[in-house]
Amino acid sequence: MGITLDELNGIQLDVLKEIGNIGAGNAATALAKMIDKKIDMNVPKVQILEFKEVPELIGGEETPVCGIYFRVEGDITGHIMFLLALKSSKSLTNMLMARDDETEAMDEIEQSAIQEIGNILSGSYVSSLSALTNLNIKISIPSLAIDMAGAILSVPVIQYGQMGDKVLLIETELIEGGHQVKGFFFLIPDMESFETLLSSLGVLK
Structure with missing residues (x-):
């Protein structure tokens, strides 16, 4: 049986x-290059949470969000999910397209843009993880869903329930001019991958 998030000690955390x-620092740098503007970043919050606590953190189960999913493959396997409140998604696409669209609806161009941004940001996290662990880690093509937080988060609960009820969450806040974006990055390795990950970091007990 592999190690789970519930069993991690202080050093491993x-x-x-x-x-x-x-990863958050690299993600901010990658985004700044993409939009050719200076991006400031607040210190990311990294925590282990129960799945049921996540919707409240984002603003409640009925908050409209964009969810970008990836499958993780290579030396470790699992899933990544990058969540943005719809308001933050609009801020990001406004940054990228140098416009100020206040509407909540996202057209096809904006959906494509947010998918690409999610791809770049998640790729930055994975590159950091790969560099620190010397593991070969790849992510799949992203898939995008726009729905209420409760509906989007019910998917990982169903798929990853075998891991226990907890997830590693990195909350990142990026600021550019008058735009403020809060994103939530989830790393959900498969059970056996936790041991691989921690062993490669030299902290497996």
Whole structure:
């Protein structure tokens, strides 16, 4: 039986938090290059949460969100989910397209843009993880869903329930001019991949 998030000790959690910090920094740099503007970043919050606590963090189960899913493959396997409140998604696409669209609806161009941004940001986290662990880690093509937080989060609960009820969550806040974007990055490795991940970081007990 593999190690689960419930069984991580303080040192292991600190290492995972450091990965979150480095990944968020790289994600901000990648986004700044993409839009050719300076991006400021607040210190990311990294925590282990129960799935049922996540919707409240985002604003409640009925909050409209964009969810971008990836399958993780290579030396470790699992899933990544990048969640943005719809308001933050609009801020991101406004940044990218240098416009100020206040509507909530997202057209096809904006959906494509947010998918690409999610791809770049998640790729930054995975690159950081890969560099720190010397593991070969790849992510699949992203798939995008726009729905209420409760509906989108019910998918990982069903799919990843065998891991227990908890998830590693990295909350990142990016600021550019008058735009403020809060994103939530979930890393959900398959059970056996936790041991691989922690062993490669030298912190497996």
